[in-house]
Amino acid sequence: MSEITLTINGKQVKGNQGDTILDICTANGIDIPTLCHHKGLTDVAACRLCLVEIEKERGPRPACTYPARDGLVINTSSEKLEKYRRLILELLFTERNHLCAYCVASGDCELQSMAYRYQMDSTRYQYSWPNVIVDSSHPYVVMDHNRCILCGRCIRTCDEITGAHALDFGKRGWKTMVCADINQPLGESSCISCGGCFQACPTGAIFSKGSAYKGRPDECQAVESTCAICGIGCDIKGLVKDNKVVRIDSPDMTRPRGLLCDMGRFGPLYKAAERITTPMKKNTKGQLVDCTYDEAFEAIAKKLGGLSSMAGLASSKASTEALKAFADLMTRTLNSKMVDTLDGDDFRTISAATAQAGGDGNLKMEAKLEDILIADCILVIGAHPIKTHPVIGSYIMRAATKNKAQLVVLDPLRNPFTFRATAWLKPAEGKEGLTIKALGNAILDHGLAKTAGDKNKFGAEFKEVEAKKAAKDLGIDVHDIYKSAEALAEAKNVVIIYGNGILQYKNPDLVTTILNLAGLVSSKPRVISLKRNGNSRGAWEMGISNVKSSVMAEVAKGKAKGLYLLLADDMADSQALADSLKGLDFLVVQASYQSPVTAKANVVLPSLLWTEAKGSYTTLDGISKSTRPMVKSMAEIKDDAATLKEVAGHLKK
Amino acid sequence: MAKVKVATVWLEACSGCHMSFLDIDEFIIDVSKLVEFHRSPITDIKKFTPVDVGIVEGSVGNEEEKEIIEELRHNCKILMAWGDCACFGGVCAMRSSLDKDEVLKYGYIDTASTYKGKIPQSPGVPALLDKVYPANQIVKVDCYVPGCPPEPEAIKYALTELLAGRIPILPSNIMRFD
Secondary structure, eight states: OOEEEEEETTEEEEEETTOBHHHHHHHTTOOOOOSSOOTTSOOOOOSOTTEEEETTOSSOEETTTSBOOTTOEEESOOHHHHHHHHHHHHHHHHHTTOOGGGOTTTTSOHHHHHHHHTTOOOOSSOOOOOOOOEEOOSSSEEEEGGGOOOOOHHHHHIIIIISOOOEEEESOGGGOEEEETTTBOGGGSSOOOOOHHHHHOSSSSEEETTTTTSOOGGGSEEEEEEOOSSSSOOEEEEEEETTEEEEEEOSOTTSTTOOOOHHHHTGGGSOOSOBOOSOEEEOTTSOEEEOOHHHHHHHHHHHHTTOSSEEEEEOTTSOHHHHHHHHIIIIIISOOSEEEETTHHHHHHHHHHHHHTTSOSSGGGBOOGGGGGGOSEEEEESOOHHHHSHHHHHHHHHHHHHSOOEEEEEOSSOOTTTTTOSEEEOOOTTOHHHHHHHHHHHHHHHOOOTTOOOHHHHSHHHHSSOHHHHHHHHTOOHHHHHHHHHHHHHOSSEEEEEOHHHHTTOOHHHHHHHHHHHHHHOSSOOEEEOOSSTTHHHHHHTTTTOSSSOHHHHHHTTOOSEEEEEEETOOTTHHHHHHTOOSOSEEEEEESBOOHHHHTOSEEEEOOOTTTSOEEEEOTTSOEEEEOOSSOOSSOOOOHHHHHHHHHHHHHO | OOOEEEEEEEOBSOSHHHHHHHTTTTHHHHHHHHEEEOSBTTTTBOSOOOEEEEEEESBEEEHHHHHHHHHHHHHEEEEEEEHHHHHHOTGGGGGGGSOHHHHHHIIIIISTTOSSOOOOOOTTSOOEEEEEEOGGGTSOOOEEEOSSSOOHHHHHHHHHHHHTTOOOOOOGGGOOOO
C-alpha cells in the first residue's frame, strides 16, 4: 500500500492508495456529514451529504466514493457546502412524511441529528406527502416507508453481511421504494429475521416491535456481552433501562460474528415461558409449593443421598461453571456413574466417528466458522443452519453469492439453500450414507486435485460403491452427483457442514463416511458439525458425555431411582423429555422456565438466564467466550454453580 | 419605552406550545414588563389589531385557519412560528398524505363506533383544505421555534432574542422536533 499525501482544509494529511477521501478524513478525525455511508458496507454516494470541494474539479464530489490521490487539495466545509447540506436535508424532509413527535427513533435518528446540526427549523420546499405504507407483517420488525430516506443501508446489509439479499429497491425515480423480494410483505419474504436492516437503518423506517418506546439510547446503560444461545458466540451490546433489556445490538455488524440473528437479537425481548422465581418442593398432596432455598436443599439431602441408583443429566445450554459444579456434585459427592448431557449421543457419535476416520477421537479436526467465508466449495449435509445457526447460514449465503462458492446440498428436505445450490442431492430419509459414498466414488472417478488428501487412507470405502448404480437405486440424477463431485474435487478450500439430519441416526459410521470424504478432497480437511446448544462443545470438552451409553436412554427404561436434571433455560422437546422420565423416586430439576419437566419434579430450583448471569461458554468451533449480566434477575435467584455447590454441601453433612 | 405588542393564534393545534410558553415560570414577570398581549387565546381578545410580533401555533388545515393566519400576517411586522405543526405541518399534517374526502368519510362514517354518520355540511363549519399546511406555505414566516412542544427554554431564548432586536435561529442544542 503506497502512502499518499493530501491537503485537507489547509493541513497535510496522509493516507493509503486505494482509500476514499472519506476513509482518510475518518482516519484523521476530520468530520464529514454522511447518511448513506455505513462502516463496512459498499459506499453508494446516494445522500450527497458528503460532497467536498476538490481543487481543479468542476463541482463538489462525494467523499465516500472519490478515490484519494496524492496531491489532492480538498475543502470539507465552506459556505456553499453548508448551504448544500441544508438543502439536501430540506429535500429529504419534504420527500416523505417525517413526523418526529411520535416516532420510535426520535432521539436516536441520524436524519434528525443532522437536521439539528444544521439548525433546520423549517423547509423552503413544498411537502410531497406521498401515501406510502407501513408494513408490520414481520413478527419482529416494522418497515415504515414514511420515514425512509432511501439510503439503501438496509439493502446493502442484507446483501453484503446477511447474504440473504431479501431487500432491494423497487420501481424508479419518485416512486422508488425499498421492497422485500418481489414487493412482498416482509413477513412473507425470504427475510431470515436477523435484524441487520433494523440496526443499519439510520431513521425510524425500520424498527423493532419489541424495543419500541422502551427507552432511548441516552437513557440506557450499554452492556457488552456474548450471546450464549446456539454456539456461535456472537458479540452483543445490550441497551438496558430500569433493569429491562430495551434492545440488543451488535457492536459492529461488519466484523466476523458481528451479525446477530433473531434468537439473540429479538428472543430476549419476548417472554419465552413462565419463569421459575423461587425454589419449590412437592407437598404431601403432590402439589409444587414455594419454599426457601434451605428447605429445598434439606429436602434434596434427605432423599437423594440414600437412593440406590442416582443419575445426573445436564443441558449443554448451561455455562461451563455450572456444568463443572454439576459434574462435581454427581461424580464426587453422589458417586454416580450415570452422568451425561442431554445431547450426549451427538458427542459419542462424533467422537467414535473421528476415532475411526483416523483423527484422534476429539473435536480438534473441526474447522473455524470463518473458514466458510473463504471456501470455494461448501457441502451441507443434513443441516438447516439458517434455522438453527443463522450466522453460519449467512456465511454460507455470502460465500455462495459474493465469492461464487459452489454450494452442494445433501438433504431429504428442502431448505433455503437448495435454490442457490450447484446441486441438491435429495436421498430418501435413511439413504444419506449411500449418497455420500456415491459422491465419493464419483470424486475418485473425476480425479483429485493437488490439494487433495490421501486417497488410500480416506478413499477406501468409496471404492465399494458405484456412483451410477447408486444414483439409480437412490432415484437421484447421476449428473447431479457428478456435478457435485466435480465441484468438490476441483475446489481448493472445501468446507463440509453437517448437523442434526445426520446426528439423529446416532450412527458413527455415517459420520465417518463424511469425515473420509473431507479427508479425501483436502489435505487439510475442514468439517463443521452443528452442535445443538450454546455450550455443547464446552460440555463435551469437559468429558461429561464421555460415558459408554446414553444415560437418557437408561432413565427412560426406569434404571435410575433418583435424577438431578440441570435444565438451565433449555425448553427443547420438554414434553418428550418429561414423558421419558420413568421409574424415578426422586427428581430434582434446576431450570429457568416452568415446563412439563418441572411439573414432574419433587424439588425445583430456579436458574438464571444467560442475560442475567456471568458464565463461560465454548463456541462450537472451540473459542472461549463469556457472558456479562445485562440485567439483575428480579427474584433472588442464586446462580447455577452456587446452587449446585450448596446442594453438594448439604449432601456432605 | 413602549411595550412590544404581541398577538398569538392557535390554529390546527393542541395549545401545547402556548402551555410551554407559560412554563417559562417566573420569567413571565420579566416578559410582562416588556410585552403586552393583544389578540390571543390567553387574553381572550378576539379582534385583531396591529402588533409588532405575531405568534402562530398549529398548522393550517381549513378555510377559517387560513383566514386567521392571513389576518395575523397582515397585522404584524414579525411572524414567529411555534411548534412542529406551524414549522413543519406536524401531527396535524398526517392527513396530508391521504385524500381529503376519504379522510372525512373515514372520520365521520366508517369508524367502528359510528352509527348512521353524516359528514358535517352546515355553513358554519369551515371547509377542510385539501391538505394541512405548515404556516410558511400560506404566509411568510420570519422565525421558527420547532418542538412538540418546544422546550420552555427554547421559547425563552427566542423571545429574549426578539426583544433584543434580533431574529432568532435556535442553536442545535435546544433544537428539537419532538
